[in-house]
Amino acid sequence: MRPGGRIRIAFVLCTTALCACAAPPAVPVASPTAPAPAATLTPRVTDAPTATPRAARPTPTPDRRPVIASPAWFNDATLYQVFVRSFYDADGDGVGDLRGLQQKLDYIQSLGVNTIWLNPHYPSRTYHGYDVTDYRAVNPQFGTLDDFKALVGEIKRRGMHLIVDFVANHASKGHPFFQDAYGNPRSPYTRWFLFKDANNLSYDSFYGVADLPEWNHSNREVNAYLIGAAEFWLDLGVDGLRADYARGVERWFWEDLRKAVKAKHPDAVLLGEVWDGEPSTLQRYFDEGFDALFDFPWYLRLSGGENAVGKGVLNGAVDPLLLQPAYRAMLQLYPRGAQIVRFASNHDTNRIASSVQGDPARMRLAAAVSILTPGIPIIYYGEEIGMRGVKGPGPIYDEFRREPMDWYASEAGPGMTTWFRPDNRNNRPHDGVSVEEQDGDPDSLLNYYRALIRLRNEHAALRDANFRMMDAVPHCPTCMGLWRWAGDEVIAMIFNFGGQRQRAMLDAAASPAPIGAPARFLLGEPQPLDALEIGAWGAFVISWQ
Structure with missing residues (x-):
């Protein structure tokens, strides 16, 4: 949750332990549910010469960082964030609900997603739900407790997971x-x-x-009440909690929550929202008891800020080297076992389609870098079809970032929510941005998302914690590169954060693990590794086994 008008924290000079870059600047009609023919990223083999691999590297220095016992299942998760009010309306009142979400699980699964994060589903006096009036009940606009139980049961039957919002800083x-x-x-x-x-x-x-x-967290009765509420939902089968505004709550509460939750539900994930641009700030919250944190340092550099348009690394406004500290913190700063959630937008930020001013190439680049690079990816509902959303001019603000999910070209049909439809909204009928318009098009953004998530699900190296940044990509000053590996597979990836075509070079001999030939191009057309023609805002993902 974000307050309106909050001042952004400036990035400070990177330490030499984390990066080798200059200090970054401050950053401010039937429902289409069944998956249609999806875009495929077919691996292609190249006959291009491959550099002779180097011998296996010596055993690295022992990693002396502390270890946290985070849930193993979450490493393989791909999340989908649902703002219930805007998603799918099963009872025809214009407001999304839990039964509507259950009816759309086929669609969510068709993306390759296996975990859902539910924005607040509690009774509330506001549309957003972060002012909770009853921590053990369901907002009657969204349904009943029985509807919630039915949703959990169906999610479990499908082998999926559910995380719910948990608001411990304040009440209604x-x-x-x-x-x-x-x-x-x-x-x-x-x-x-x-x-x-x-x-x-x-x-x-x-x-x-x-x-x-x-809430007064110096009062143990308060803490017992809130921890009991968390256990209530976990006992119903919820798989984890997304802790809203974790920075506002004292350390001892999170430590007590972790102790209580892990005693009964050791595989539950505790995911914290720590909105800060510095990895060193996130580190402290792993110490306080979180398994996972959203990677705000990475997001703020990528986008230029939650209210930015045309800024950040993604728009070529700053050097892609500014992303490296967030990645290096995963290897050098955070505890082993710490889980980082990577996102390109959420309910408190401008949507990525608006941040890149509707440019399809940059939307695809944002998808590739957030889904395929180290971390656990999350997709904000509608991001996969290119829904737009920017903070409103006032007195209405974040509603414009949480507009109804566009299921239909006409914005009318079964399940379409209508709770927010001002004349100046971001998304319009017949704008090419709907599930109906993209579902059957193999070249659509929707099917590109499906193909990327399929790659992540099929390649353990794209989910494993092993990775290493490339210090630079030869001949491509606007590129970022990294290596990932697991088992007998090594993957190299290069992303061009620039508006000009570049000729890059990949030295396969620099691989962190022995590799063989030939190379398989999982993303991008096969080319000689010493002369990779990478398009504006383009990407290559190359595999060896």
Whole structure:
């Protein structure tokens, strides 16, 4: 969750332990559910000469970083973020719901996704749901607790996983405990919140938003209440918690939450939102008890910031070397076992299609670099079809980043949500951005996403923790390269973050593990490795086994 108008934290000078780059700047009609013929990225073998592999490298220096016991299943996850209100409407009231989500599991699975992150599904007084009034119930606009249980059961039957939002920093002004304590110093819940006057009329809230009073985590009753709520959903079969605004909550709460959760549900994933541009800040939250964190340092450099358009590495505005510290932190800074979630946009940011000003090549580049490079990828609903979304001009803001999922070319049909349809919305009928318009087109963005996720699912090297950055890609100053490997497979990948065609060179002898010939091109047309013609905003992914 992000407050409006929050000042961005500037990137500081990279330490030599993490990068060898200059200090980066501050960054500010039937429903189409069954998968249609999908785009395929068919591996192609090249007869081009391959450099003679070097001998196996010596055993590396022992890694003395601490180890955390994170859930192994999450390493193989590909996530799909669902803003329930906007996704699919099963009862015809214009608002998405849990039964609608269940009806669209075929579509989600057709992407290759195996894990869903559900934005808040709790009762709330706002459309976004981050002001929770009851932590053990379902928003009646979304359905019932039985609907939630049915959704969990169907997700389990399909071998998928479900993560739910968990809001521990603040409650709703409408929460019954706060209602009892507000203006009532004798209330038993006075110490549950952070009142600042003797009459319980002034209180601390999330970034000063009166509707979001903050919990008092110095009160163990509060912590027991919230941890009990987390266990309630995990006991129903939920596989993990996405902790909203983790930075606002004291360390001891996260440590206690981890202890309680892992005692009963050792495979549950604890995923934290730590919105900061520095890997060193994220490191501290792994120490506090999280298995996984969103890679905000990487995202902010890639996009130029959550409100940016035409900025960042993805738009060629800054050097791609600025992405390297985020990757190197995975190898040198974070604990072993730490899990990093890679995203190109979410409900609090401009959508990637708007960030790149609708350029199809850069949309595909964003998809490739977020899905295939080290980390656990997440796709924000509609990103896979190129939905646009930028922060609104006010007084309505983030609703424009959370518009109804475009299922149909006409934006009308069964299940289409209609809760937000202003005249100045970002997405329009017959704009080429809908599941209906792209599902059957093998060259569509939708089927490109499917093909990329298929590659990740089929190649263990694209999910394994082993990787190494290329210090540079010879002859391509706008390129970033890295190696990945697992078992007997080695993969090299090169991404061109520039608007000009480049001729790059790949030295196969620089592989971190022995490789053989021939090379297979998983992405990009086969070419000689010493003269790779990489298009503007293009990518190569090359495999040896």
